[in-house]
Amino acid sequence: MHSMPYAPARRPPAGELHAWMVQLDDCLATDDDCLEVLDQSERARAGRFAFAPLRRRYLAAHAALRGILGHTLGLAPEQVALSSDANGKPRLADGMPPLSFNLSHSHGMAVVALAPQGEIGIxxxxxxxxxxxxxxxxxxxxxxxxxxxxxxxxxxxxxxxxxxxxxxxxxxxxxxxxxxxxxxxxxxxxxxxxxxxxxxxxxxxxxxxxxxxxxxxxxxxxxxxxxxxxxxxxxxxxxxxxxxxx
CATH class of the missing domain: 3.90.470.20 (4'-phosphopantetheinyl transferase domain)
Structure with a gap:
């Protein structure tokens, strides 16, 4: 399955933040599709889950994060480059457009929060x-x-x-x-x-x-x-x- 960039970008304007609700148990969020957009470290972490349901939800949550970031920035999910700060908090890698984000998931739901600036947590x-x-x-x-x-x-x-x-x-x-x-x-x-x-x-x-x-x-x-x-x-x-x- 070939992935094409999203266009145009849909960044939150100044003074707004967006919270994206994600259903993690959706049958369209297949393991193979989710794995294709994740980086090596995310794939390795997914492989360490002992229980298949927890692994599937981890894959779906992090694939959705990349999909939402890509949708917002006008990129394909696998084009989104992530890094982390000194405390281990995920952020966009150097060279990516400025955007603050945070992810939370519980049971079968995840929410991704986006803001044009300022540190964000959810x-x-x-x-x-x-x-x-x-x-x-x-x-x-x-x-x-x-x-x-x-x-x-x-x-x-x-x-x-x-x-x-x-x-x-x-x-x-x-x-x-x-x-x-x-x-x-x-x-x-x-x-x-x-x-x-x-x-x-x-x-x-x-x-x-x-x-x-x-x-x-x-x-x-x-x-x-x-x-x-x-x-x-x-x-x-x-x-x-x-x-x-x-």
């Missing part, structure tokens, strides 16, 4: 029950966040936790530090009825813009964080596997 989670919910709150929430959590009705606490978790994870991924940074080192507003936002954080996280993802599927939660001085406009997009490689 996280999605399937909101499964958590038997250890309260110990997690006591261990990882900041003092300010614990106070907010205990004000929630019991039937709001699980959703509140996932709103907190995805917001926190998105911020850490934007910085490229992941969970190596303490979760209680900064505070966010996560309560239902309040705008998801940063409350207190050290530089350079203090000006991080936080937005919830409206995934339009029950039982899911997501957030995106962007290092910018102004809140961006969030545009949701849906990736189609039909004809993604021509």
């Amino acid at each position: 996280d999605i989670e399937c909101c499964a029950p958590l038997p250890l919910l309260l110990p997690l709150v006591r261990r990882h929430f900041s003092v300010q966040e614990k106070h907010a959590f205990w004000t929630l009705d019991e039937n709001q606490r699980l959703a509140g936790f996932y709103r907190w978790w995805t917001g926190k994870e998105a911020c850490l991924k934007a910085l490229g530090v992941g969970l190596s940074s303490p979760l209680d080192g900064f505070s966010i507003e996560f309560r239902p009825g309040y705008a998801l936002r940063m409350l207190e954080a050290p530089a350079p996280m203090a000006s991080m813009q936080l937005l919830p993802l409206h995934l339009q599927q029950p039982g899911w939660c997501g957030a995106v964080a962007l290092a910018d001085t102004q809140p961006p406009v969030l545009r949701m997009r849906h990736w189609s596997w039909h004809g993604w490689r021509m």
Whole structure:
């Protein structure tokens, strides 16, 4: 199957960020097609998965990332060159057009976030029950966040936790530090009825813009964080596997 470049490029304009929803279990996302667009390191990592379903979803998520980047930049998926920064955060390689991106996947869904500038992070989670919910709150929430959590009705606490978790994870991924940074080192507003936002954080996280993802599927939660001085406009997009490689 020969791959042709996409044209024209569809970059997010200034002041916008795009979040692309991807269904990873689509029958059109075949392993062979996905493998063709990945680089050697991605293929090697895919080969280390012990369970076939996890391998297939990894292949689909990273092939979709390259497809979305190619669609945005006017390139074929395999023409997208990736590298990583000092912390291991993926980015476009030197010589590629400027564009910030981040990928998150959980179970059978992935979301790719794109911004014309500024470091970006995204996280999605399937909101499964958590038997250890309260110990997690006591261990990882900041003092300010614990106070907010205990004000929630019991039937709001699980959703509140996932709103907190995805917001926190998105911020850490934007910085490229992941969970190596303490979760209680900064505070966010996560309560239902309040705008998801940063409350207190050290530089350079203090000006991080936080937005919830409206995934339009029950039982899911997501957030995106962007290092910018102004809140961006969030545009949701849906990736189609039909004809993604021509």
